[in-house]
Amino acid sequence: MTTAARPPAMSDVAQLAGVSHQTVSRVLNDHPSVRPETRDRVNDAIARLGYRRNSAARALVTRRSGTLGVVTPATALYGPTSTLVGLEEAARVVGWYVSVATIRQFDGETMHAAVEHFLGQGVDGIAIIAPTTEVAQAIAAIASPVPVVLISSASDVPPVPHLHAVGVDQxxxxxxxxxxxxxxxxxxxxxxxxxxxxxxxxxxxxxxxxxxxxxxxxxxxxxxxxxxxxxxxxxxxxxxxxxxxxxxxxxxxxxxxxxxxxxxxxxxxxxxxxxxxxxxxxxxxxxxxxxxxxDFGALGRLAVRSLEAAFAGTDVARQQIPAELxxxxxxxxxxx
Missing domain, CATH: 3.40.50.2300 (Response regulator)
Incomplete structure (x- = not known):
């Protein structure tokens, strides 16, 4: 019986590139202290070996899943749909995967079930695209152990420590x-x-x-x-x-x-x-x-920055981006 070849590991990349394990880690995390020629050599080794980062192993070390839960209304309207696209693109840039829950009812029970679903997945944070008053009222009653960003133009965001808000200045x-x-x-x-x-x-x-x-x-x-x-x-x-x-x-x-x-x-x-x-x-x-x-791309990036600041323990004030005629x-x- 033949044994399947194991997937390439970070140590294999380091050996092929002629660098240390730590240098490979720095390249993967886009650390600024790596010289351009070294970065190129490591990236070439990654491509040649077909190396893929082991997300499960990384989560054990960092105690982060690298996953963002997103609650969005089940609608094809341009605003909420474009907000979701902008958020997913911004999350991908910083290395987060997005898990999406689309819901049609925004009562407390449905919102609680969505949040519990994400917490069961071990998400690092939750983003809620909240276009209606019903959404904001429902989320205010839910306690979350992870940061939550409300993507909404709502001015009266509930004063809950884990809850942050970003939006477009409508x-x-x-x-x-x-x-x-x-x-x-x-x-x-x-x-x-x-x-x-x-x-x-x-x-x-x-x-x-x-x-x-x-x-x-x-x-x-x-x-x-x-x-x-x-x-x-x-x-x-x-x-x-x-x-x-x-x-x-x-x-x-x-x-x-x-x-x-x-x-x-x-x-x-x-x-x-x-x-x-x-x-x-x-x-x-x-x-x-x-x-x-x-600018839904800018809105997505603002939501991601808000969550990153919350992870760092920074108090995040409500933020808005301007609209353009x-x-x-x-x-x-x-x-x-």
Missing amino acids: RHGARLATQHLLDQGHAAVVHVAGPQDWFDAQDRLEGWREVCGPGAPEHIEAGWDAADGYELGLRMVREGLPSAIFAANDQLALGLLHAFWERGVRVPDDVAVVGFDDEVGAAHYTPPLTTVRQ VVRRSSVRTAV
Whole structure:
């Protein structure tokens, strides 16, 4: 009976590269004290041998699993999905694996089960993509022995020692969108708001109000889907068009543009439209959509840095990244 060859070990890499076991470890952990030529020699040996780091053995030494648990809503909406992608990419860069739990209900029992599932896997930390008030309320009641980062624009994060929060400054983005429309000469801006149990929708509504002041027109609450925007657009054509609209996300804006195109309303000449998210394809709407961009890659990196600081015992304050206005044809009239 033949015995299967054992997989290459770190000692084999060290022998082939002509360096110490410690030097190989430093290269694997991207330590800055390794000379470039030595690093190249070790990486060449790793490639030639097909060496793979033994995560289980590493966990025994470091008492870290190198795994991050992520709880995310079971939705295909652009914001939560892009947040998950950005977080996974950032975690992979620092050597963490991501284990994901998608849930449809955010009651205390379901959230507790998700957290217990991750703790049973021995995760080092937990990230919770928390777009709704229901999520924040549920997580506040759960005690966790590992750091938890809440990825949310929620301003009233529960004061729990293990809980940290990062997010995009949604109010700032809404202020940019609204002020842009006013700067185009519109006397008033109508806001088509998202569902008000979502933190992002609440903050975008508040940002719009902050710019419009006490004379703001009544906002219109809708869902997040293009179909909601389409129905609203048809209603506006029947009942009277506003001069300018700030829609709470790009899908609502897409539905509005569809309804206006169908009824012969010219955008931006008859009505200007601005969205939020800068989702894939927004530059190719008809006309190209002015919108607010969220940097989900930066958000993922911020969440990872927050957890790393928590591991180091650093007190982490709530952190936000700014949003960016992207101006396109849907809000800017062509000069005559």
